[in-house]
Amino acid sequence: MGAIAGEDGVTFAVFSRHGERIDLCLFDETGEAEIARLPLPCRSGDIHHGLLPGAAPGLRYALRADGPWQPERGHRFDATKLLVDPYATRIDRPFRWDPRLAEHGTDTADLVPRGIVGGAQPEAARAPERAPAFIYELAVKSFTMRHTAVPERIRGTLAALCEPAVIDHIRGLGVSHVELMPVAAWMDERHLPSLGLANAWGYNPVNFFALDPRLAPDGAADLASLCATYAQAGIGIILDIVLNHTAESDEFGATISLRGLDNAVYYRHAMEDPGRLINDTGCGHTLALDRAPVVRMAMDALRHSRRLGVAGFRFDLGTVMGRSETGYSQDAPLFAAIGQDPDLSQAILIAEPWDIGPGGYRLGEFPAPFAEWNGRYRDDVRRFWRGDAGLAGAVATRLAGSADLFAARHRGPQASVNFIAAHDGFTLADLVSHASKHNEANGEGNRDGENENHSWNNGAEGPTGDPAILAARDRDRRALLATLFLSRGVPMLTAGDEFGRTQHGNNNAYCQDNAAFWLDWEGANRDLAAFVAELAMVRAEHPLLSASTFLTGAGNPLDARWLKPDGTPIADAEWDRLDAFGLLLNGNGKTLLIAVNRSRNDVALSLPDGPSQRWQRLLCSAMEGSDDVLPARSVSLFGRCAGREPSPP
Structure with a gap:
């Protein structure tokens, strides 16, 4: 599929079941002047194809498709629309929204990027295959635009991530994998230009193969170079990929690729009304990932990225991957295709386990080997630290690996990707500084974004100079x-949360591509970043904290015991009233105690006894305290080792 260069020229192959003719449009080396328009001469089933003799890599091209204009049946062919090849691996310019892209019968040759025929794709270096230990999510442009150690000419690009100062920071944190927010070519949502805004996150792709030229001017070579550079540093690259919708949006949106080639096949439509698009994504339509041509395109895109050195993928709105006309299933075609693929089945696979369709929240219901973003972890931990009643038991379950979500399907704690804050929603700093969202800059009257964030402000909404409030916020973080x-x-x-990034109370900053929302490296809280590095180091030094099995409460000694601060066991009826508790872990000859105190007062602590052994405080989030006190609003870790007699109770 796509444009493949060979010894005799370039072969072009395009899927279109309902298209009557596919034209290949050739452009000069600037991409401005069309120099030829040639119908693809051959058709094998639903594949239109042909060989262009003498053509070579670097050729610029696009497509046009002729066929029925029958919107009531899902057909939206329009030969006046220039189309990007879904399999193009490189494009010559970014996508820009223009109303003419959505006007039937209006030529768009001056608006649509051209594909660039690529050469042979070499196998790129890849970091050693290992399970993620610490994932660091970042947006390429935002991460580097204000980084003074990065040359201005490459800021905001994949090349900027390869700068030594950037790698040193990431490696110094103890990161095992960097998760890049979407880097595939995208287009702004149609309402943004009139507001003077632009998509800053990239969750609106057009093509699943070509990288956005604003991030990767040299195309796939830039991603391959990044993967190879990070492999040398022992860090894997995970791509956040949007295999659920495209920038073509609803019936009032653009015709720039899949819609023009075969709208009825590529997108899901209502069975009782073939002209109505199914909108399980909230973006106007949904990819039909239960159909063979669409599954093939998705699989080919994933394999393409793997060849560039990518360690794995995070799937945006992942429930769409398992949908068909009969609902969600773990046995859906795309899951089956990935599961049988000898390479992709071994890649890191992470699902965002929801969409907005019927029964869309599917946390814990993805097939192995998928891991999942654990939104229950985020919400339970936030609510517990906010002070909501009756949450100690829930947060204890999350602390122990969320067996309630993953054990029944024989998936261990590694299936749970835990997070407090992500790219969407409040930042970590804003979470403890704002009781409500402040999205006024998005131009929608603060109506957009999630209303319930389980956040708190520590006595003042937003920025403050009060030292006591600032100290309380730092302690909570x-x-x-x-x-x-x-x-x-x-x-x-998420990148920047380690040093106090803010979105100024905006919990939906997808359209804020500006200096106020780019990471502020000059104002970074270096002490907080050092604390994150310490946490990652402690976690790496104590495998009990990241074990791949669930706790059982069995064994000799018991692998886990839940304790009150006085060292006595917690009865089931006591969980709802607890503000402080401990988890005693045993395994491989090691003993650890995780002690939590969310109250605003110090709590006396009695460490469990052990013959000829003593306890050592390994970590305290409050940066204070002694072995017999749990400081207010803190988490501590203790380790037991041979030495003196235990402290008296």
């Missing part, structure tokens, strides 16, 4: 971070 890194499962942190 550290407690949240310690909870994250001491929990079983895979911790994920």
